[in-house]
Amino acid sequence: MPTKLRLPGSAMLVRWWDGPPVVVLVPCPPEAAVQLRTARGRGFPQMCVPRGPIEARPFTKTEKRFLLSKGVHPDLFKNERVFAVSDEIANRFDRDRKAFVELAARLGLTEDHLSLITEAKGKLNALRPASYDEKRAASALRALLTCEHPKRERGRPGKVTAQDRLQMHKDADQLRDEGRTTDEIVRMLAQRYELRLSYARRILEDAP
Numbered sequence: 701m702p703t704k705l706r707l708p709g710s711a712m713l714v715r716w717w718d719g720p721p722v723v724v725l726v727p728c729p730p731e732a733a734v735q736l737r738t739a740r741g742r743g744f745p746q747m748c749v750p751r752g753p754i755e756a757r758p759f760t761k762t763e764k765r766f767l768l769s770k771g772v773h774p775d776l777f778k779n780e781r782v783f784a785v786s787d788e789i790a791n792r793f794d795r796d797r798k799a800f801v802e803l804a805a806r807l808g809l810t811e812d813h814l815s816l817i818t819e820a821k822g823k824l825n826a827l828r829p830a831s832y833d834e835k836r837a838a839s840a841l842r843a844l845l846t847c848e849h850p851k852r853e854r855g856r857p858g859k860v861t862a863q864d865r866l867q868m869h870k871d872a873d874q875l876r877d878e879g880r881t882t883d884e885i886v887r888m889l890a891q892r893y894e895l896r897l898s899y900a901r902r903i904l905e906d907a908p
Contacts, residue, residue, distance in 0.1 A: 713750055713785070713793050716743040717770040720790035723756050725781045734773070734781060741771025744815045746797055756783035821845050832864055832893065860895070865903055868893060872904050 710728060714736060715721035727734060736745070759767070763784060768774060776782040804814060824842060829835035868889055875885045890900035
């Protein structure tokens with residue numbers, strides 16, 4: 701009877717080769733992320749988070765050599781973060797994957813499209829917006845990629861960053877040079893930054 705163990709991290713089924721997937725224990729923040737594959741790894745990465753308990757076991761020497769040849773990062777083996785899964789889990793992974801690809805095809809998405817979407821989401825998650833406009837664009841793009849409506853979070857004191865405040869003062873200086881009155885500046889910046897008029901005025905009255 702298999703031994704039941706509670707292992708650290710979040711389990712994720714992973715594969716980019718022909719054959720059964722493996723389960724990788726992905727560390728939870730603030731622990732550093734792990735690298736899944738080396739430059740040798742080729743193919744579209746297929747990943748999912750399993751529901752419920754899974755049956756896993758150590759690899760045989762043959763299985764380990766195969767996975768290393770396919771680009772699985774050796775540190776995963778060294779740190780005991782990757783394991784083989786049961787036939788039941790592997791079969792379920794294949795059924796889910798087939799249904800996923802078929803539904804994507806019905807929506808007009810090929811595996812190349814899915815690969816580009818996955819790559820874009822990874823880059824978006826790592827993005828540090830350089831301006832307020834870029835932050836808004838990132839929010840809209842994140843909503844598009846996740847099929848979720850962006851939450852309106854502006855207008856509360858904790859949501860306006862120091863960088864936003866500096867930019868608002870720069871915008872206000874430019875508008876003054878254009879001959880705008882204080883009330884016009886407050887009204888325009890409140891709309892631009894999605895703030896209440898009173899809050900926009902208070903930010904502009906504070907020293908930058």
